[in-house]
Amino acid sequence: MGDGPGLQETSSKAKTLRHMLVPADCPDYPSLVERQAPLGFARHFALVEHLADRQIQLTENAMHPAGMAPMPMALLGEYTRQDHRFRWANNELVQALHSLARDHQGYGSLLQEAFDPDLLSPFEIAAAISELVSPDAAFLQLPSPSGFVIVMVSTPPPEVSLNATLAALRESARSCRGQEWLPSLVRQLGFQYSPRECTRGDESFVHQFRDGRLVLAYGETRPRLRKEPSPAHTALVEQGLIAFSQENFDTAHQAFTQAVALDPQSYKANLYLGRIELHRENFARAALRLQLAAHLEPTRTFALSQLAICYDRNNQPTLALRTRRKALALDPDDSYSQAHLGILLGRAGQLHEGIEALEAAVQLDEHRAYPVRELAALYQKSGRIGEAVRAYEHALALEPGHAYATEQLRKLLV
Amino acid sequence: MNNSGFLETVAEKAPLGFARHFAFCELVQDRPLSIDVAEALLHFAGLEPMGIQLIGTFSEQTFNWVWSQSQFGGPACDLAEHLRAQASVPGYDLFGMPELPLSMAHPFAIGIACAGVAGEACFWCTPVESGFLLLIVLNPPVEALSFRAFSAAFAASAEYYPDRRQLLETMAEQLDLPLESRGDSLICRCGGEEFAVQSAPTVGLLTTAEIQEVERLLLEANECGQRRDFVGLRRCLESALALHSESYDAHRIMAGLEMAEGNLEDAELHYLICDQLQPRNAQPLAALAKIYEGRPSLARDARRRALEVAPDAFAFYFYGEELARAGQFLQAQQMMEEALPLSDNPGPPLEYLGRFAAILGRRQVAIAAFSRLLEGGAGDENLRAELERLRNLP
Numbered sequence: 001m002g003d004g005p006g007l008q009e010t011s012s013k014a015k016t017l018r019h020m021l022v023p024a025d026c027p028d029y030p031s032l033v034e035r036q037a038p039l040g041f042a043r044h045f046a047l048v049e050h051l052a053d054r055q056i057q058l059t060e061n062a063m064h065p066a067g068m069a070p071m072p073m074a075l076l077g078e079y080t081r082q083d084h085r086f087r088w089a090n091n092e093l094v095q096a097l098h099s100l101a102r103d104h105q106g107y108g109s110l111l112q113e114a115f116d117p118d119l120l121s122p123f124e125i126a127a128a129i130s131e132l133v134s135p136d137a138a139f140l141q142l143p144s145p146s147g148f149v150i151v152m153v154s155t156p157p158p159e160v161s162l163n164a165t166l167a168a169l170r171e172s173a174r175s176c177r178g179q180e181w182l183p184s185l186v187r188q189l190g191f192q193y194s195p196r197e198c199t200r201g202d203e204s205f206v207h208q209f210r211d212g213r214l215v216l217a218y219g220e221t222r223p224r225l226r227k228e229p230s231p232a233h234t235a236l237v238e239q240g241l242i243a244f245s246q247e248n249f250d251t252a253h254q255a256f257t258q259a260v261a262l263d264p265q266s267y268k269a270n271l272y273l274g275r276i277e278l279h280r281e282n283f284a285r286a287a288l289r290l291q292l293a294a295h296l297e298p299t300r301t302f303a304l305s306q307l308a309i310c311y312d313r314n315n316q317p318t319l320a321l322r323t324r325r326k327a328l329a330l331d332p333d334d335s336y337s338q339a340h341l342g343i344l345l346g347r348a349g350q351l352h353e354g355i356e357a358l359e360a361a362v363q364l365d366e367h368r369a370y371p372v373r374e375l376a377a378l379y380q381k382s383g384r385i386g387e388a389v390r391a392y393e394h395a396l397a398l399e400p401g402h403a404y405a406t407e408q409l410r411k412l413l414v
Numbered sequence: 415m416n417n418s419g420f421l422e423t424v425a426e427k428a429p430l431g432f433a434r435h436f437a438f439c440e441l442v443q444d445r446p447l448s449i450d451v452a453e454a455l456l457h458f459a460g461l462e463p464m465g466i467q468l469i470g471t472f473s474e475q476t477f478n479w480v481w482s483q484s485q486f487g488g489p490a491c492d493l494a495e496h497l498r499a500q501a502s503v504p505g506y507d508l509f510g511m512p513e514l515p516l517s518m519a520h521p522f523a524i525g526i527a528c529a530g531v532a533g534e535a536c537f538w539c540t541p542v543e544s545g546f547l548l549l550i551v552l553n554p555p556v557e558a559l560s561f562r563a564f565s566a567a568f569a570a571s572a573e574y575y576p577d578r579r580q581l582l583e584t585m586a587e588q589l590d591l592p593l594e595s596r597g598d599s600l601i602c603r604c605g606g607e608e609f610a611v612q613s614a615p616t617v618g619l620l621t622t623a624e625i626q627e628v629e630r631l632l633l634e635a636n637e638c639g640q641r642r643d644f645v646g647l648r649r650c651l652e653s654a655l656a657l658h659s660e661s662y663d664a665h666r667i668m669a670g671l672e673m674a675e676g677n678l679e680d681a682e683l684h685y686l687i688c689d690q691l692q693p694r695n696a697q698p699l700a701a702l703a704k705i706y707e708g709r710p711s712l713a714r715d716a717r718r719r720a721l722e723v724a725p726d727a728f729a730f731y732f733y734g735e736e737l738a739r740a741g742q743f744l745q746a747q748q749m750m751e752e753a754l755p756l757s758d759n760p761g762p763p764l765e766y767l768g769r770f771a772a773i774l775g776r777r778q779v780a781i782a783a784f785s786r787l788l789e790g791g792a793g794d795e796n797l798r799a800e801l802e803r804l805r806n807l808p
Contacts, residue, residue, distance in 0.1 A: 048742055053711050079775045084807040086775065117775035123744065143741065147775065163718060170748045218722045225702075225715040261709065264686055264702075288683040291659060295690035311659075319659050322620075 020096040020132045028106025030177065033128045038172040038185035040127030043138035043157055045164035045171075050155075056142065063140075063153050071153040076126055076139065079147040085114040086122045093152060097129060124175040126150050160189050161227070162203045166216050169207065173214040182207065182214075226263050233262040237269055249276050267296040271303050278306065283314035301327045305337060312344065320344055335364035339371035342378065351382040369399035380408065388412060417519065419505020423530060424523045425574040429581065430588040431526035432567035434536035437556040440563055447540065449549075454490035456551060465552035467493035469528050469537075472521045473545035482512030493532055493550060521548050522570070559589060561605035568609065582611045620658055628658045635667060647671060662691045669701065678705055689719075696724035703732065710740060727756035731763055734770075743770045747779075761792040768800075777804050 026032040054065040062070040075089040088094045101110040109120055126139035129152075136154045160168070165186075172181060183193045191200040197219050198205055204219025229237075240255035253276050259269035274289030287310050293303035304327040311320035321344045328337045342358030345351075358375035365371070376391030392409040396402060445458045455463045468490045470479045480486040480494045501510025508519055525537025528550050536554045539546045568585060575581035579600050586593035586602045593602050602609045620628075635650035648671060654664040669684030682705050688698035703716035714736040721729040734749025750767035757763050768783035784801040787793045 045745065048745075053740060081772075081775075084775065084777055116777075118778045122775070141744070141774075148773070167745045167748060170751075171744060217725060225712065225719055264682065264712065285680070285683075287659070288680065288687065292683060292686050292690065295687065316656055319656065323659075 020100045020129070022100060022104055022107075022132070029109055029128075032107075033124055034176045034178075034181050036129070036131055037124055037127040037175050038168060038181050039188055040130035040139065041123075041171045042160045042164060042168035042185065042189060043130055044127060044140065045167040046158045046160040047138040047140060047153070047155065049161055049164055050158035051140075058142070058151075063151065071155045073151050073153045074133075076150040076152055077122060078144055078149045079117060079122065081147040084116060084118075086117045086120075087114040093133065100132075121175065122150050123171070126152065127171075127175070162200070162205065162218075165189050165191070166205060166218075169214060169216060179209055224265050226265065229263055229266065233259050233266060233269075236262070237266065240269065240272055244272055244276070249279060252276060265292075265296055267293050267300075267303075270296065271306070274303070274310070275306060278310050278313070281313075283310055286310045287314070299330065301331045301334060301337070304330070305334070305340075308337075308340060312340075317344060317348060321348065333364055335361045335368065335371065338364060339374060342371070343374050346374070346378045346381065351378055354378050355382065367398060369395045369402065369405075372398060373402070373405050376405070376408065380412065385412060415507050415518075416505050417508050419503065420508055420519070420527060421523075422505070424526050427526050427530035428571040428574045429567060429585040431529050431537065432522075432570040433559055433563060433585070433589055434529070434554060434556060435522075435525070435538065436563035436566040436570075437559050438536045438538060438551060438554045440560060441554070441556055449540070449547075451486065451490050452488055454488070456549070461555065464554065466490060467528070467532060467535075467550040467552065469494050469524060469548040469550060470521070471542060471544050471547050472516065475516060477514045477516060477519065477521055477524065477548075479512055493528060497528065497531065521546070524548065525550070559591075559604060561607040561609070564589075564591075564602075564604040564609060578611045582609070624657050628654050628661055628664070631657070632661070632663050632667075635664075639667070644671065644675070660687075660691060662688055662695075665691065666698065669698070673701070673705070681705060694723055696720040696726075696729060699723060700728075700732070703736070710736070714740060725752075727753045727758070727763070730756065731766075734763075734766060738766070738770060743773050746770050747774060747776070761787060761790065764790075765793065765797070768797075772800070772804060777807060780804055 022032065023035060026035050051065050051068075054067060056066075057064040058073070059070075061073060063073040064070045074091055074093040076093065077086055077088045079086045088098075098111060101107040109115075110125065112120075123139075123141065130137045130139060133152055134154055136156060137152050138155065138157070140151050140153060141148050142151060168185065169182065172185065186193045186198050189200070191198040196206070198207065199219065206217050206219055208215045236255045236259040240252045240259060243249075243252035243255060252272065256269040256273045256276070259266050260273065263269070270289045271293040274286045274293060277283075277286035277289060280286075287307060290303050290307040290310055294300075294307055297303065304323055308320050308324040308327060311317075311323055321341070324337060324341045324344060328334065328341060331337065338357050338361035342354045342356075342361060344354075345357060346354035348354075355375065355378050358371055358378060361371040362375055372391055372395040376388050376395055379385075379388035379391055389409065389412050392405050392412065395405045396409065399405070442458050442461070445460060447459070448457045449455075449466070450457065450463075451468065454466055454468075456466045457463050468480045468486055470477050471483065472478070479498065480491045481498055497506075497509045500506050501508075508514055508524075521539065522537065525539070525548050528548075529535040529537045532550050532552060534553050535550050536556070537548060538551050539548050541547075564585070568581065571581055571585070572578065575584070582600050582602050583593065585591070589604075591602050591604050593600065595601075600611045631650045631654040635647050635654065638644070638646035638650055647667070651664050651668045651671065654661055655668065658664065665684045665688045669681045669688065672678075672681035672684060682702065685698040685702050685705070688695070689702070692698075699716050699720035703713045703720065706713040706716055714733070717729070717733040717736045721733045723729075730749045730753035734746045734753065737743075737749060738746035747767060747770040750763045750770060753763040754760055754767065764783045764787040768780045768787065771777075771779035771783060781801065781804050784793065784797055784804070788798060788801065
């Protein structure tokens, strides 16, 4: 490797680099590994997840992931496939590390100019010294023409996901002796440690050392592909909502389609795509989107309600009725749902049940003319003329001059 | 009055208790019988005498323990006496009450609990002058359980199990019967027949006739698929979904059909719905990972979810493959190491393990993996050359 840069930081941090401090309870390199590498690996895997599939460009002293702020960076060294050697870079970071190794007995293995990575793992070194470099440091392995390089970058530490935690545990198990390091790492990452099952919020995993091998398994699984929406997804949904509210359905459709491409399980994007498809009378596609949205937020009724309308408009009365009942089971006080149920029942010839539902709808919202009018129609259909007349009068009082109600009332009075 | 413990015991013992009871009823049918109270024996014509314990008598309104009635006594009443002594245990107050209203505990429930205490036993009832006598038959000579007895036991136990799936699972476990999931249904085989329960959450408000029609349509769809009649297949699936919009099987097959016909958006939606309907099933997630091939990060998420749901060799292997595509070789190697002990065919994970380890400069791991692979007869000349190269490195 040529002359590499130091980790570009403020002058005070550069000063720290030159005086890398070994923790008092780490008399030799293996104890430093056990003490520090697990968290170093956790940061590494968290950073890898954080960078996702971004294109990365390296300049002299910084790493530039596409769409993210540049990260100060220093080269630790390079592995060459040809001769199976890892060679240190020549920069401030490595000088600080070598200075540490010279000053402390038990760290001599770090002083070799180049070494066989089977005998001394560069990943392990990088993980173990991350925190000595900076509280924000994490290492990355990047491909190079002859093998790979390991760089140390400075970045605010991203959240260490369950997945990154498990990867860190698996990797640490290669480097650390015994089992004592595990509870400590697990607690540092915010899990409640238990020999039986480690939990953090709604996540958990189980672990066991079997024949010296660490066996890990997921506990309760997350039901979503993506845990958190990305900022790009959130922006697209916002954009879609604005376009939808302006009835600019083509733009809204485009924005929501891009949003589901980023997160296929986005409740809002699926819901509004469903509504747009419903508006366009693409009933089959609308039903799928709305059904998915209803499952994604099972305690919300809006998607179910739209789905019931979709089935109704697609002439699928059984599904419409069943879906409307589901929506009502979640929110029995929804006057619109009660009214729609009443109409569906009335159409299915269940006049008595339909009237009951519409009466409930009117009771829930006595200022809306539509359910009163529908109730009047059902009274009329079932021969309850007096009640029908009173209901039409009520409907006309709420919405004077409504043509259908006026006409029906006239017929009844004649 | 605290009978909570008693009720819990009955719920726990009901599936096995009723199964033994109905199997015993089938065995004895209407054979003439006589009861020898002094010897605590029950004699059915044509069967060996059986040991019994008398529990109580009941009429339309009340149940009376045998220890509260002077005409009973001796060794045949030992179990009832023993239970009477248990009345001091919280939750079992009724064991100490000489006379119980039937609204407090049905005689069958008492029989279930008593048989449970007796071990290899079943409850049985026979008419007597004052109504019916409830007794426990010790070591009833019941062998195979018929499908009819199984069905009757399921129906009788349903009172204690609001979740029919859970009841079927419990019955299968207690009776040591094979159980399998098939689409929306959970199926238990007994006496050469299948007893099926549909997933409660997806059935919703379907009638039995609708469920049967959906099953028929799915069978027809299957036949259409076998003779490659895709128009017929689509028609059957659309009809099934029109009846039961939350049928996992209908969505799954439809997803496959849409995928085969290149309608990826609809295939994705059907698989996403499948994932919501059966979140513990890895198959839709694996299919989604395929659909997301052009979106590597989503493909990886789908593989990771599949791994969470079913951490088998395939899940580790394919997730490792996705990670390698993203250049995440440390984790990719971990996944192949996890896949290896679970694989029936260790060749593919071994090859990847060797390749990933070589990329990471872990020469010894790579050599070990390639050697094992080549020793097993797999691998090709390129692999042999790579192994040689690794071995010859300084």
